[in-house]
Amino acid sequence: MTSGLALPLKRFYSTRQAPCPYLPDRLERKVFTELVGGDREPEALHETLTAAGFRRSHGIAYKPICQGCDSCVPVRVRTAEFEPSPSLRRVLIRNAEIAVAETGALATPEQFDLFARYEQARHAEGGMASMDFDDYQAMVEESPIQTSLFEFRDPDGKLVAVALTDVMQDGLSMVYSFFEPEMARRSLGTYMILWHIHFAVGRGSTYLYLGYWIKESRKMAYKGRFAPLERLGPDGWTPFEP
Secondary structure, eight states: OOSOOOOOSOOOEEOOOEEOSSSTTOEEOEEEEESSSSSSOHHHHHHHHHHTTOEEETTEEEEEOOTTOOOOEEEEEEGGGOOOOHHHHHHHHHTTTOEEEEOOSOOOHHHHHHHHHHHHHHOTTSGGGGOOHHHHHHHHHOOSSOEEEEEEEOTTOOEEEEEEEEEOSSEEEEEEEEEOGGGGGGOHHHHHHHHHHHHHHHTTOOEEEEEEEOTTOHHHHGGGGSOSEEEEETTEEEEEOO
């Protein structure tokens, strides 16, 4: 581990190598552990592992350990210091009429319909595009820690975006988000991050964890727009300018 943190005594496992979903001609391998079990409460364990660069999915925490590749860089926004650029301000203005409601981590058919259309439009080649409602429900509801679901609706009440977000002591962690693929001009993915930064500041959260920044991947490099960022490396969390 590169974070310099002492990880709890847990059983860690590794996956077999598989094609990388972000970079062509590369192989992916992950280390993971269950958040439930052992001598730590799931919330405390999740906090420790997130600070060490892990991400959550269902009841596990995972981290890439790809041989010969360190392209996946954990990043987090220092929320109180964030100032949107002119282009990000335009995204805020463009979506000013969107209403946001926190619903709790409960899956609905309405959400799934939006999720399925998003996956087919944006990630048709990925494994999530074949998920059915039961799979989606498990992704949303199988969480051993405090997790919220935020619904974003236009002035007519239409659901246009959804964000699944973990709530921690030092911040928020965006687990997964999706939006109406036919509304690309609104930059809803960007807007959800901006909204989370504002929400984090309002609740006194120091960080917004964005997962992995990957310079060579168009799908992941966009996270560099939300400076000031910190990255996790051999010396722990340090300031980062992509």
